[in-house]
Amino acid sequence: MKVSKIIIVFVIIILSLFFYLDNKAYYYGFGNGFTSSKLPRRFEIFFGGSDFGNQGMMLMENDMNLLIIRKNDSLFEDESVKKIIINQFVGYWFNDKVIVAKIKDKSNNNKYIEVYEEVTNKPYPKFICKEINYTPNKLDELKYVDLDKSLSYFKSLKIFKNISLILSALSIIYLFIVFYKNKK
Numbered sequence: 001m002k003v004s005k006i007i008i009v010f011v012i013i014i015l016s017l018f019f020y021l022d023n024k025a026y027y028y029g030f031g032n033g034f035t036s037s038k039l040p041r042r043f044e045i046f047f048g049g050s051d052f053g054n055q056g057m058m059l060m061e062n063d064m065n066l067l068i069i070r071k072n073d074s075l076f077e078d079e080s081v082k083k084i085i086i087n088q089f090v091g092y093w094f095n096d097k098v099i100v101a102k103i104k105d106k107s108n109n110n111k112y113i114e115v116y117e118e119v120t121n122k123p124y125p126k127f128i129c130k131e132i133n134y135t136p137n138k139l140d141e142l143k144y145v146d147l148d149k150s151l152s153y154f155k156s157l158k159i160f161k162n163i164s165l166i167l168s169a170l171s172i173i174y175l176f177i178v179f180y181k182n183k184k
Contacts (some may be wrong), residue, residue: 003178004175004179004182005086006176006181007171007174007175007178008175009035010171011168011171011172011175014164014167014168015168017164018165018167018168019034019035019162020114021157021160021161021164021166022034022035022036022161023036024157024161025157026160027045027145028045028047028057028145028147028154028157029044029045029046029047029057029058030047030154030161031159031161035142036145037094037095037096038088038096039094039096040094040095040096040097040098040099040116040117041096041117042061042062042063042117043059043060043061043062043068043099043115043127044059044060044062045059045060045092045145046058046059046060046067046115047112047158048070053105055056055070055071056071056088056089056147056151057089057147057154058070058071058089059089059092059099059101061127064126067112068117068127068129069089069101069103069116070086070089071085071086071087071088071089072085072086072087073086074086075084075103075113075129084103084105084111084113084131085105085106086103086104087103087104087105087106088103088104088110088148088156089101089102089103089147090102090103090104090110090146090147090148091144091145091146091148092144092145093136093142093143093144093145094142094145095141095142095143097109097116097117098114098115098116098142099114099115099141100112100113100114100115100132100136100142101115102135103115110156111131112130112131112132112133112134112135112136113129113130113132114128114129114131114132115127115128115129116128118178126177130140145157
């Protein structure tokens with residue numbers, strides 16, 4: 001019975017580690033976020049690893065799978081608005097209605113881009129993407145996620161999250177086997 005208690009403690013620790021890593025990974029674009037505050041429904045942070053040329057973090061619109069913010073791409077296509085060429089996606093603030101991305105442009109200047117869904121009665125509302133001239137503050141009740149980390153940090157986090165998931169599954173299976181054998 002002592003072994004069962006040790007296994008139960010191990011399962012709780014591994015599951016806690018998995019939920020912590022999954023929560024963190026969700027904000028970096030490669031987790032389910034079972035315990036996370038969710039981004040606005042229409043948008044998703046997406047991790048562009050080696051299959052995307054190691055782009056790093058990108059902001060994607062879900063309905064059309066449109067990449068809104070990604071490295072070495074222009075942000076505005078409208079000729080009336082000055083184009084911003086994105087050098088780096090540094091971080092973002094969010095709540096359930098809006099995302100404010102902090103980016104560095106080609107001149108290495110910080111820019112803040114507000115992205116949200118237009119509220120209309122149309123079946124396919126459009127999203128709005130506009131530059132703002134201020135840093136969001138804590139009064140806006142927005143959570144900040146820092147993306148200014150190395151690509152190897154994100155890859156390591158992804159590996160540790162997957163390992164913790166595998167260990168969680170294996171330890172739960174082992175726990176059921178031990179309980180089953182003890183009942184016989």
